[in-house]
Amino acid sequence: xxxxxxxxxxxxxxxxxxxxxxxxxxxxxxxxxxxxxxxxxxxxxxxxxxxxxxxxxxxxxxxxxxxxxxxxxxxxxxxxxxxxxxxxxxxxxxxxxxxxxxxxxxxxxxxxxxxxxxxxxxxxxxxxxxxxxxxxxxxxxxxx
Numbered sequence: 001x002x003x004x005x006x007x008x009x010x011x012x013x014x015x016x017x018x019x020x021x022x023x024x025x026x027x028x029x030x031x032x033x034x035x036x037x038x039x040x041x042x043x044x045x046x047x048x049x050x051x052x053x054x055x056x057x058x059x060x061x062x063x064x065x066x067x068x069x070x071x072x073x074x075x076x077x078x079x080x081x082x083x084x085x086x087x088x089x090x091x092x093x094x095x096x097x098x099x100x101x102x103x104x105x106x107x108x109x110x111x112x113x114x115x116x117x118x119x120x121x122x123x124x125x126x127x128x129x130x131x132x133x134x135x136x137x138x139x140x141x142x143x144x
Contacts, residue, residue: 007123007126007127008127010123011120011123011124011127012066012068013073014116014119014120014123015059015062015063015120016071016072016073017072017073017074017075017116018055018059018075018113018116018117018120019056019059019060019063019070019071019072019073020072020073020074020075020078021075021077021078021112021113021116022052022055022056022059023056023072024075024078024079024082025052025078025082025109025113026049026052026053026056028082028085028086029045029048029049029052029106030049032045032085032089032102032106033045033046033049035089035098035102036099036102037095037096037098037099038096038099041099041102041103045102045106048106051142051143054139054142055113055117055139055142055143058135058136058138058139059139061135062132062135062136065129065131065132066129066132077112078109078112081105081108081109081112082109084105084108085101085102085105085106085108085109088101088102088104088105089101089102110143113139113143114140114143114144117136117137117139117140117143118140120136121133121136121137121139121140124136
């Protein structure tokens with residue numbers, strides 16, 4: 001990774017990582033939907049898939065707003081969180097345990113998103129990019 005010399009560069013680096021994270025989560029949630037047993041959990045995951053798609057659109061909009069081609073930057077944190085979820089599912093001996101594991105690990109992923117969107121919204125506000133800050137606040141609200 002190159003040296004980050006200002007807040008604007010840090011903002012873009014975080015947007016790239018969130019873009020990667022949302023893409024990875026979308027793929028994972030589609031699989032987790034299949035792994036879920038309870039109807040209510042399937043419904044919640046389906047809604048979360050829609051949130052992931054909306055957030056990818058929001059992030060794409062930000063890339064274009066700052067004249068950058070949308071590009072993901074690998075984020076090991078999200079890879080680790082998704083892998084943890086897969087591990088919990090594969091080691092669960094009973095369906096209800098698998099569902100409980102899915103719920104707790106998806107919540108961990110969600111907390112990562114809340115921190116990420118809160119951070120980039122604050123950066124955008126500090127950079128006087130009000131419309132981008134609002135867009136990230138909308139993503140933050142969707143994650144909560």
